[in-house]
Amino acid sequence: MHTPQSAFRALADPTRRDILVMLRGRDLSIGEVAENFDMTRAAVKKHLTVLSDGGLITTVTRGRERISSLNPEGIAPVCDWFAFFEGFWDTRLAALKDAIEKDTE
Amino acid sequence: MHTPQSAFRALADPTRRDILVMLRGRDLSIGEVAENFDMTRAAVKKHLTVLSDGGLITTVTRGRERISSLNPEGIAPVCDWFAFFEGFWDTRLAALKDAIEKDTE
């Protein structure tokens, strides 16, 4: 795995995006992550697997726990893809802003 | 629709991301988009519907054709979400870079 596709796929689910937000604060075990959701640990673990496949998190075993952390490198492919559009979004949004300003004159 | 979720969902499929790249060049009818893929027009139209639901494209009818265009505003919710992480990615990547540089000294 670890293709750009797997990263985009991982980001498509709201639960997984919430997990990323949670991990921004601090590293968490599967159980700790699961406490914040109304679903089983098994389900949460599956989401963590998808996030790991997408390269968005890394995991290390600590005793009987498995700790997940955000992986800053993992977001790179996604950012690269967006960068391809940046020029477009920027110029179009600027044009839009101009149009609105002219309209309100 | 037009929720952040629908935008993330739309971006999760490689065909749909390819369509966005194609539209960056110029506006296209469904048939023109479909020429670039090995699937039926109906399938392409479904993808365009998902992209439209996500707010990533806009469409206008021109005669019997339906022209799709990139919607620069549509990407905003996605960018906002990433912005929430920007500090994290930046500082961590900087730390990583430092570590690598120190390692090579």
Added chain:
DNA sequence: CTTTTATAAAACCAAATGGTATCATGTCAA
């Protein structure tokens, strides 16, 4: 050693997804 705790792994299920084929509709051209 026994029990609890944290996770792994697999089987299973309903719903969503990505695709097809088919038919209806509206527009352009002859």
Added chain:
DNA sequence: TTGACATGATACCATTTGGTTTTATAAAAG
């Protein structure tokens, strides 16, 4: 008007996805 063309809409299908339950394994606690 007639026919060709571009799309819309629907029904249908196989696969994937997000979830549960159950069983197994390994580490921590008593």
